[in-house]
Amino acid sequence: MRENTRSRIQEIALRLFTEQGYEATSLRQIAEELGVTKAALYYHFKTKDDIVASLADDRVAEFEDLLEWLRARPKTPQTRRELIVRYAERLDRPRNAEVARFLERNQTALRDHPKILRMREKMLEVVGELVEPGDPLTTRIQRSMALFSLHAGMWLTQNVEASEQERRQAAREVAIKLMEA
Amino acid sequence: MRENTRSRIQEIALRLFTEQGYEATSLRQIAEELGVTKAALYYHFKTKDDIVASLADDRVAEFEDLLEWLRARPKTPQTRRELIVRYAERLDRPRNAEVARFLERNQTALRDHPKILRMREKMLEVVGELVEPGDPLTTRIQRSMALFSLHAGMWLTQNVEASEQERRQAAREVAIKLMEA
DNA sequence: GTCTATAGGATGATAGAC
DNA sequence: GTCTATCATCCTATAGAC
Numbered sequence: 001m002r003e004n005t006r007s008r009i010q011e012i013a014l015r016l017f018t019e020q021g022y023e024a025t026s027l028r029q030i031a032e033e034l035g036v037t038k039a040a041l042y043y044h045f046k047t048k049d050d051i052v053a054s055l056a057d058d059r060v061a062e063f064e065d066l067l068e069w070l071r072a073r074p075k076t077p078q079t080r081r082e083l084i085v086r087y088a089e090r091l092d093r094p095r096n097a098e099v100a101r102f103l104e105r106n107q108t109a110l111r112d113h114p115k116i117l118r119m120r121e122k123m124l125e126v127v128g129e130l131v132e133p134g135d136p137l138t139t140r141i142q143r144s145m146a147l148f149s150l151h152a153g154m155w156l157t158q159n160v161e162a163s164e165q166e167r168r169q170a171a172r173e174v175a176i177k178l179m180e181a
Numbered sequence: 182m183r184e185n186t187r188s189r190i191q192e193i194a195l196r197l198f199t200e201q202g203y204e205a206t207s208l209r210q211i212a213e214e215l216g217v218t219k220a221a222l223y224y225h226f227k228t229k230d231d232i233v234a235s236l237a238d239d240r241v242a243e244f245e246d247l248l249e250w251l252r253a254r255p256k257t258p259q260t261r262r263e264l265i266v267r268y269a270e271r272l273d274r275p276r277n278a279e280v281a282r283f284l285e286r287n288q289t290a291l292r293d294h295p296k297i298l299r300m301r302e303k304m305l306e307v308v309g310e311l312v313e314p315g316d317p318l319t320t321r322i323q324r325s326m327a328l329f330s331l332h333a334g335m336w337l338t339q340n341v342e343a344s345e346q347e348r349r350q351a352a353r354e355v356a357i358k359l360m361e362a
Numbered sequence: 363g364t365c366t367a368t369a370g371g372a373t374g375a376t377a378g379a380c
Numbered sequence: 381g382t383c384t385a386t387c388a389t390c391c392t393a394t395a396g397a398c
Contacts, residue, residue, distance in 0.1 A: 018289070019289070019292075020289065020290070020292070021202075021204060021287075021289040021290035021292075022204075023202060023203075023204030023205050023290065024204050024290055105286075105288065105289045106202075106289065107286065108199070108200070108201065108202040108205075108286045108287065109201070109202035109204065109205055109290070111200075111201070111202075124340070127337070136351070137338055137341065137343060137347065137348060137351035138351045138354050138355050138358075140337065140338065140341070141330060141333070141334045141337055141338065141351055141352060141355045142330075142355050142358070142359075144333070144337045145326055145329075145330050145333060145334075145337075145355070145359070148326075148329075148333065149322060149323075149326050152322075152325070152326060152329065153322045153326075156308065156321065156322055156325045156326075157318055157321065157322065159305070160318065160321070162318060166318065167318060170317070170318035170319045170322055171322060173319050174319050174322045174323050174326065177319075177323070178323075178326070178359070
């Protein structure tokens, strides 16, 4: 009941950051929803930035994980298809999609944050592993869009009459197709 | 020299909003870069929000323009291909791509802004015109990604050794290919 | 671990002189 | 159209009691 206060702060902060944006969310607001005072937050996190850092850590680790796996395999269509599946599986774990969305939507506000820079680097490294030096620009773009369609696909179909499972499946199909550039 | 102060405010605000995010950019900062005081800004714009509104107006008008054209034509592959070209041409006009990027990257911070809501609606209306009621989800996703690849394609190739023209051309090719779902 | 209290500063916005 | 001066409010962060 007490030791997971840290985890509850992350949860509430993540929700508010995603809904309202990072800058627009104050520690007062987070504290209020948590039912404590602002000062209490500072016991768990040194600064507001530290909350973001703790969230970004998960995502960086994820990319590093994918990179390690990717580099141990040959650059084949089969590998790229498997990457889609692996990445999609990770996004399906509840909190991950939210963290991804938050970081994606707040890149500008957080652009100087060292953890964000690191995350962007890792992301571009993943893209780099999807192409060969001789590949045309169009291949690079299309294969990157494959990964991105897993995120965007869910947003684009939010108002469509279809189950979440169907939407997820559709996004995955598009991603795999785009990866076959 | 005096009447374009309004336009210069828009220009500087747009640059700073894009670089740092909307919330992170203060009126003091905008005024400083313009070489006037904060108070002077309030002569040209009633509030900070008003600056955003003036920028969003251009983009909403653009979507409305595209919609009008789109609705006067049959829903054919040919029409969709032409839409890509038309949209790409608009993005190429210098300020438009910047405005699009700003609005895209600050959707969260601006989510309650009426102009932003309107813009999002218009965007979804455009996507709606790209599909028929019976089309599968995958078609909807892929055709939306076509439009998006025009924006993302430029970002994804920013570190690549290629001229801006080549990158633009590559993004356009990917977009057209995706539209042929 | 959480509190009260407060420092110290930036912010959006307004009033009124020029 | 732009200025100075100022307001009211919010913010992050810290000190120190319990």
